[in-house]
Amino acid sequence: MASNGAREPLLQQLPDPEAYKKTNGQLNRRRFLRCRSAPLVNPAVPNKNGIGSIPRSESMFGNLHPSFRKVALFLVGYLGVGAVIFYLVRHQIKGNKTDGILDAIYFTIVTMTTVGYGDLVPNSKLTKLLACAFVFTGMAMVGLILSKAADYLVEKQEVLLIKALHRGQNVGPAQILKEIETNKTRYKFFVVFFLLLVLIVAGTIFLVAVEKLDIVDAFYCVCSTITTLGYGDKSFSTEAGRIFAVFWILTGTICLAQLFLYIAEMNTESRQNQLVKWVLTRKTTNEDLEAADIDDNGIVGAAEFIIYKLKEMGKISQEDISLVMQEFEELDVDQSGTLSISDITLAQSARPS
Numbered sequence: 001m002a003s004n005g006a007r008e009p010l011l012q013q014l015p016d017p018e019a020y021k022k023t024n025g026q027l028n029r030r031r032f033l034r035c036r037s038a039p040l041v042n043p044a045v046p047n048k049n050g051i052g053s054i055p056r057s058e059s060m061f062g063n064l065h066p067s068f069r070k071v072a073l074f075l076v077g078y079l080g081v082g083a084v085i086f087y088l089v090r091h092q093i094k095g096n097k098t099d100g101i102l103d104a105i106y107f108t109i110v111t112m113t114t115v116g117y118g119d120l121v122p123n124s125k126l127t128k129l130l131a132c133a134f135v136f137t138g139m140a141m142v143g144l145i146l147s148k149a150a151d152y153l154v155e156k157q158e159v160l161l162i163k164a165l166h167r168g169q170n171v172g173p174a175q176i177l178k179e180i181e182t183n184k185t186r187y188k189f190f191v192v193f194f195l196l197l198v199l200i201v202a203g204t205i206f207l208v209a210v211e212k213l214d215i216v217d218a219f220y221c222v223c224s225t226i227t228t229l230g231y232g233d234k235s236f237s238t239e240a241g242r243i244f245a246v247f248w249i250l251t252g253t254i255c256l257a258q259l260f261l262y263i264a265e266m267n268t269e270s271r272q273n274q275l276v277k278w279v280l281t282r283k284t285t286n287e288d289l290e291a292a293d294i295d296d297n298g299i300v301g302a303a304e305f306i307i308y309k310l311k312e313m314g315k316i317s318q319e320d321i322s323l324v325m326q327e328f329e330e331l332d333v334d335q336s337g338t339l340s341i342s343d344i345t346l347a348q349s350a351r352p353s
Contacts, residue, residue, distance in 0.1 A: 071145055078141050082108030082134055092127045095120035098239040106242040112138030113253040115225055118232030145254055185269055189262040196255045200226070203248055207234075211241050226252040272314065279312045 086093065087104035096119045097103050107120045111134050122128040200222055207218035213234060221234035226249075236245040292300045292308035300308075310316045331339055333346040 074141060074144065078112070078137065079105060079108055082112070085130060086127075089124075089127050089130065092122065092124040093120055094123040096237050098237075098242060102239060102242050102246075105246055106236070108134065108138075109246055109249050110230075111135050112141060113249055114139065114228045115230040115249060115253070116228075116232070117230050117235040119235045119237065142254060142257070185262055185265045189259065189266060192255055192259045192262060196226075196252070196259055199248065199252045199255060203252065206241070206244055206248075207236075210244070211236065211238060222252075225249060226256045228253055276313045279309060 083101065083104045085104075086107050087100055090097075090100050090104060093103075093107065103120060109115075110117060110120070111131055114135060122131045200219075203222040203225070204215070204218045207213045207221055208215060211218070211221075213221065217234055223229075224231050224234070236242050288308065289300050292304050294304050294307065307316070307321060311318070311321070328339070331343055331347045333343045333350070336343075
């Protein structure tokens, strides 16, 4: 766009400003704002009142997400295999024992979450090798739960949290969806933080009531467990305690890890929002317009300007743009620079089936 290698400001090459003022910029803006997005993958289904339902707000035990079902199957399989194996080698595990099957499940959970109290420990080469294998696969399982199931379950509670925060107000489904999208990570953090507090209180009360620990030792045991510190001087030693621990340890350790994950996400989002604010508030220069002019025609359209700003915000990369342009060029059969139904039809018919 610059002649003879010289960089010329694009503002001098724009169309007649008076002609643009006459239209008041409404034509292109209206066309752009009326652009429809792609069809939703999971559209809202109208309920009896004719109002679209909120995605993922159905009952906790309703139609489970495929990812959640997959993780649940993996978890049940892992615990099942671990319980069977460690039950068969139970005589090669020393420590404070209660019931054979319960101890095997308990030992699997403690190994999986890397708590490692030391109340049950491998006492042979075989059990030590098995423990090594299960601790690595268990850590991978916890990572899978964090990335799939835990995040999914937290999302199920977001609508309830927003309704509680706006109690007494007439908040519709569209407003709730907007609120969730705007403060998604923050609400997830609040949900997990509240759940973690409940688990800490429940664990402390249980240790005092069942394991007969004093309040300080009970709280100490709870903290050393959910942080996977597991000194081992205080642990679940009764049969009822280990039944409770099978569920509580897994839930507590995953909740704490999820909490730290959301803290990191909020920090990342904060930095991203600061960058977006800086991009949108700084003055646009001639150099910006030159960089935004993708087709080098001396004029920056709305689409070009948006793409340039999104690149500055870090939302997309040059590689993303190149890949999309490559697909556009493949579909633009007549090389007109625009896409039509005939272009799409010809492009699809030319592709090998």
